[in-house]
C-alpha cells in the first residue's frame with residue numbers, strides 16, 4: 425500500500441531537499457553534518473557516482489539526517505539503495521516497476537513527472553506526490569500552476585531542476601509545493617562552512 429502520510433513527512437521536514445552528487449566518500453559525513461547543522465536534514469544522495477551507496481551509509485550515521493536515494497532508475501537500484509540505508513527514494517521519472525518495488529520495500533517513493541499524462545499514470549497507481557522534473561525546463565512556475573489547476577490540492581509536488589536560492593521562495597509560495605529540490609546548497613568545491621551557511625539560508629525559506 426502507498427503510505428502518502430509517510431512521504432508527506434519526508435517532504436515537509438525542510439523547505440529544501442539538497443540534491444547531492446558526491447564523488448568522494450570522505451566528504452559524506454562532513455557534508456551531511458554541515459547540512460544538518462544548517463537546518464537541512466532531508467538529504468537526497470543521487471546514484472550518479474560510483475561511491476553513492478557508501479555515501480548513503482556514511483550520511484545515515486549523522487544524527488538527525490534523513491537520507492534517501494535519488495536517480496533511482498529501476499528496482500535493482502532501489503534494492504541497492506534500501507540495503508545501503510536509504511529511507512526514501514526519488515527518481516527522475518515514473519515507472520510501474522518502481523512503484524511496485526517501493527510498495528514491496530515499504531519505502532516512501534517520490535517519482536518525477538513532467539506533464540499531465542505522467543501525473544495521471546501516477547494517480548492510477550495510487551500516487552499523489554511527485555517531483556516536478558526538470559522544473560524550469562518544463563515550463564517553470566506557469567507550467568506547474570497549470571497542472572495544479574487541473575489536479576487540485578490533493579496532488580503535491582517537489583519541483584527540482586534549475587531552482588536556485590533566489591527562485592526557491594517563489595516556488596515554495598505555490599500552495600501545491602511541499603518542498604523544492606536543488607543542488608545549489610552543495611555546488612562547487614567542497615567547503616563545509618560554506619555549505620552550512622547556504623543550508624542555513626535555505627532552511628529559513630518558508631513553505
Ligand code: 3PG
Nearest residue numbers: 443584585586587606607
Ligand atoms: C536533480 O537531479 O534533481 C537535478 O539534477 C537537480 O537539479 P539542479 O542541479 O538544477 O538543482
